[in-house]
Amino acid sequence: MKPSQFAKGFKARPDTTSSEKRTALDRLNAIDGIVSSEHAGQPHVNGRSSALIEDQPAVQEGPESDNYKTWRRANRYVPGQSIELPLKAIKPSPFNPRHFYLKTSIAELAVNLAKQGQQQAIHVIPDYDNPGTFFVSDGGRRVRALKEANKETVKAIVIDLPVGIESYKLGYDLNVQRDSQTVFDNAVVWKRFLDEAHFQSQRELADHLGLDESTIAVALSIAKLPESVMHEMVARPDRFGSNMAYQVTRYHTARGTDATLRLINKIVSDDLSTRQVADIVKGRASAQETPKPAGRQRYAQRLEIKLDGIAVGDLKSYGDDRLELRLRGLSKEKRDELLRQIEGMLQSGAAKR
Incomplete structure (x- = not known):
């Protein structure tokens, strides 16, 4: 086809x-x-x-x-x-x-x-x-x-x-x-489909959408989170996909909303991996002092980036030779414009060398 x-x-x-x-x-x-x-x-x-x-x-x-x-x-x-x-x-x-x-x-x-x-x-x-x-x-x-x-x-x-x-x-x-x-959209909407009896079971929903039942099950688990908690993660889809959101859901079940919000902040500020969060959930590590795995580099500086006064991402520096730029919520036009500017800067720098 x-x-x-x-x-x-x-x-x-x-x-x-x-x-x-x-x-x-x-x-x-x-x-x-x-x-x-x-x-x-x-x-x-x-x-x-x-x-x-x-x-x-x-x-x-x-x-x-x-x-x-x-x-x-x-x-x-x-x-x-x-x-x-x-x-x-x-x-x-x-x-x-x-x-x-x-x-x-x-x-x-x-x-x-x-x-x-x-x-x-x-x-x-x-x-x-x-x-x-x-x-x-x-x-x-x-x-x-x-x-x-x-x-x-x-x-x-x-x-x-x-x-x-x-x-x-x-x-x-x-x-x-x-x-x-996002998985959070799926969580809320799929739960409503079942609550309103559009489907009689998550198996029927999975079959109708052509998805694995495990995909539906994970989303429905995440649907148990309060929307206030989901909102804190929706803004960072690069950090909170289905796997990370599932671990946060498990943590929320055990510790409640306030502790979960603190964990979400720590995930973002310390750039925690899903495996690290899973260790916190299992009690192998503290949410206050999470050990970094060997080889995982901590950024040296972080600069928040705003457009028209609105935070859209950050720029992180690692060591002496690495920069990491993450932006979200941009219009296609703004994204393409920034790409052109960055490419122009890099080409200009290469020409001078």
Whole structure:
């Protein structure tokens, strides 16, 4: 099968389970059955003219649901077109794969949208029971940032997809491909799926999502954590993947919230490994005095990095010859700009030598 345009360059976080990586990539290869890169003419919806956005995915022509066909004809909508919709008409999907949205990330994106405008359309699904409103299928972060930027409209592509597990799968796979889906999102959402009886057991949930049952079990264990504790880890996906979060969950079960928050701070400040935290959980080491394994180098200096007054990462120095830069929550534009600047500095330095 020819890989989907979304599947090209697929790269998940190292801590993402092999089951999640494999299954998400398999489904991404099939997403072209739902979205494609073909665009047609300019439609009107609710009296608003469309504004095309380059290189945006659109729905392929093919069998349509009766509801979508009726809505499309009533609104003279051509599948795959980007149109302007009122932000107040957009609402979260009950099957949104994301639960946590970092305020710092939303704030930075809002600044970017205020300056450059919306470059990428979101995907929405009509709420047929409440005409004139739409569920977000993909683009919840952009919707939140547009509201924070005091915008009144959003550019969107209306897709023919039932709001349910299928729309969840699509959003989940796109988030995994972008490296923005976290184990904490999975924990909260999967627990809700079971609590609301969308699935009768974690085995059924695992089978339906095409994941290993152990992946589901770890996430459901993490779901027992208070959200206040999860929030402290969500902001550092580079440090708190499923394995580390599971060890923190075990520690929380034994020691409670306050001690767990102190442990999380120590994990970040001392750059503890999952094995070190596991030793703390098992009582082999103290959370106050954790021995460093041989060969693990402690950084000499740490500089917190801020953009527009918001902390986005740090720069650490080790010994006389090593620097480590970690940034998070950046927009694609800001990330690419920083990469170009760093490459320019390195090339300039090489030329002088």
